[in-house]
């Protein structure tokens with residue numbers, strides 16, 4: 725059984741990744757889909773199960789360290805191993821740094837907690853289990869992380885590889 729944990733598996737790229745993996749690997753695949761919306765997770769899980777994949781949905785917020793650690797615990801409890809961790813959960817943001825007021829700067833921190841710290845906490849919790857399975861970590865970055873973009877200072881910083 726190939727166990728793949730996808731953060732941000734409820735929508736967008738993460739959900740499409742889950743559907744394509746399920747379509748390709750079917751009953752050989754166990755997916756752990758994480759995101760805040762239980763409803764969206766359930767909808768993606770139903771699509772993946774039609775291909776024979778097993779799916780565990782975990783409603784959680786990657787901006788909370790304890791919830792990242794709990795995600796990994798739940799994946800292990802359900803499937804006994806983790807082969808791949810896909811750190812995909814992320815949010816976008818656009819603003820010129822000089823135009824952000826001091827009272828609004830807190831969203832830079834919020835963005836960091838989701839795009840950077842969410843990946844750090846999930847990776848730290850999963851690392852011993854990924855080493856045990858000789859598994860892999862997938863980081864979903866962005867061109868904006870490779871090349872700084874003036875209107876995307878916060879996002880570029882959170883996506884820098």
Ligand SMILES: NC(=O)c1ccc[n+]([C@@H]2O[C@H](COP(=O)([O-])OP(=O)(O)OC[C@H]3O[C@@H](n4cnc5c(N)ncnc54)[C@H](OP(=O)(O)O)[C@@H]3O)[C@@H](O)[C@H]2O)c1
Pocket residue numbers: 731732733734735736737738739758759760761762764784785786787811812813814815816838864865866867
């Ligand atoms: N779309 C692009 O053009 C593009 C380009 C380069 C890189 N990326 C990167 O690709 C990744 C996915 O982007 P996307 O375009 O697919 O975005 P999206 O459609 O908005 O999906 C984002 C996913 O992340 C989840 N998410 C957001 N905040 C979360 C949180 N605090 N805790 C847990 N899950 C959270 C969302 O689920 P819930 O809402 O259910 O929590 C959703 O499943 C991101 O890391 C993004 O930076 C996207």
